[in-house]
Amino acid sequence: MSTIPFGTKRTRRWLPWASIAVPTIGWLVFGLFPSVSTVFFSFTEYSGFPGTPLHFCGLCNYHNAFNSSWTDFSTSVTVTLKYVAGVTILQITIGLGLALLLRHRRRGFGFYRALIFMPQVFSVTIVGVLFSLVFDPQNGPAEPMYHGLFGSTSAFLGDQTWALWLVIMINVWMFAGYTMLVYIAALRRIPPELYEAASLDGAGRFRTFRHITWPLLANATTVNVFLTAMGCVGEFALIRVLTDGHYGTKTLGMYMFDTAFGVNPSLGYGSMLAVAQFLITLVIGSVLLFFLRRREVTL
């Protein structure tokens, strides 16, 4: 521990503490405390209406999840897993594809990259309204295209079979630019000599990618997969705008939001769902890190 050079002998002891006091207290009150007390509230029955009592009930919410509310609960878990898997796989593939396409510094490429990154800065409200228009079953441009291709009609975001996949695609549309930029930054760090050596050895495009590019992108892949997957386990803002959790798009986060802030609020059960979401994040996160980092080591 080094000593602080500022202040007098007397103030030196508490000066660093004073420096961190306000942000730490703020973080404790509005960050850590709510976060930890989610676990506490998950053991209670509490509607959240002012004046109603908070009733401690042990594992009742957890019990309900596996009994009376099992259908809703298991469905939302399945939807969440599909959502996470769908977004992660698509976003990594598309992000990598775009990065390979736009990796070099050529004329116009900065503009293309900026356009692809652009949706990121929009609020989910804007993106939600935008795609509600595109997929509007009566007047949207997707309808005639779909009709031309398949000869039938679809309700798109109001269609049980399509809604979740459309939401996944819209999520990817919004955030693929980020994945792309992370990959471009990693691609730029690959030494060009490796490619020269590979082309001298007569390796084709595919083999160069398979044996040089992809393994050397392992770090970036870890970051991208981890950030994407972790970022979308709890995601529901976009779903709230696009489908409000109907038509098979009720993820755990959406279910939590509905339960806590919907018509018949139950903050206790909602907190349990937040805890469940946390556990899923934890499991997916550790599994991903374990496999992805092992892959890096075996290079």
Next chain:
Amino acid sequence: MSLRLREMTRTGGLQLVCLVISVGFFALPLIYLALQAFKTNNEFLNDPTGLPHSWTMSNFSDAWTEGDFSSEMVNSLLYAIVPDVITLILGVFLAFPISRGWFKHSNALYGFFVFSGFLPAGLIPLFIEAQKIGTYNSRIGYLIMTSLTGAGFFFFVGYIKTIPREMDEAAALDGCGYIRYIFTMIIPQMKPALATFGIFGFVAGWNNLILPLVMLNDQSLWPVTRGLFSFFGQYSSQWPLVSAATIIVALPILAVFAILQRNLVEGVAGGAAAGSRGVNTAQPVENNE
């Protein structure tokens, strides 16, 4: 010659592919939305996918007045700028002593801050808490909540380490006070990092939908994103009007993006490099004994 021709068609083809993807998939939906805003409702219903014939502007003025976007814009600016500035300053005050190792357990404290980011979402308890301490449905309360959740200082810790300690000592010897030192030396030195995080913080603050949805009940307190959301619900059948409202809400952030896109894009690339180091090596903060 034929080799050059082939080369030229190849780059031309590549340019075309890139243009089609970036414009076709990423810009076209927005352009399409913007076009609807210039149609009358009848024109839209008769020919939803065609170009506007009369290019009417009335949708914009109608949306502006009916959605009450002028006061919501002010709210949005407030909710985006105030927490952003406070978070950045507090973040520096938090990161500086931690990065210098002036605590007994500054490593542990740092690790604890990082770790807490992985805990369960605290939205529901925050809602209960806000009602108890009076930050619910209040402009000041909302600003306090968003200003003091203060994450995002983690990158500052590493950044401040690149500022030599000798500077601290020299300044202290010359009689420079602690607070003055942070404001006149550390913060100016950190301009690039602060700018990047400032931009992202501003965008995040401006775009937040869920927190205003939960915490702000009064329409007079809503930011534009929240306002647009309920406007959309209210006028969902009148696409030209909703499109105009969406363009109104999107324009400021689009302008910010157009001006700052270079910094944003570089910020992500730089952050990615830092992030990949963070996830992979997960090194504890060095502690100079």
